[in-house]
Amino acid sequence: MQIKKYSGELVPFNGESLRHSLSRSGANADQVNQVYDKVLNEIYDGISTRELYQLAFDTLKTVRNSYAARYSLKKALRELGPEGFYFEKYIAHLLRSIGYESTT
Known part of the structure; x- marks a missing residue:
């Protein structure tokens, strides 16, 4: 699966990168897996990094608002x-x- 970067470049989806960014939000391993699985079911080939971020953010917000706030800080x-x-x-x-x- 390919992800479209802001520059327009297509790069392979890196699930570990997504997991790592979710874990930096403060979510525990089970919560990270829960969010990751939901996001994985919704992404599609060619999704933009902006859309992927928004999807992860919205899903993380359903787990805990403070995690989503920390996730969006950068x-x-x-x-x-x-x-x-x-x-x-x-x-x-x-x-x-x-x-x-x-x-x-």
Whole structure:
């Protein structure tokens, strides 16, 4: 099965990549498998990465809203555009001020 990237390039669907991104949302293994199975039943050859993301997000939201919010964080930062850089720097500064290491 092929996935259409934003650039228009078609790449093979990578199920492990989807599982990994779902697990980073905080969902446990059973929840990840539940969402993955539902998404897998709905995707089709040539689906765009945007559609795949939205499908995964909507399905994850039915499991737990906080997982969906965490899952969408990267997309939200990307949608900030150039202004997102300043937000990243601000958060990095906050984290450093309480003892964490960060890079931007």
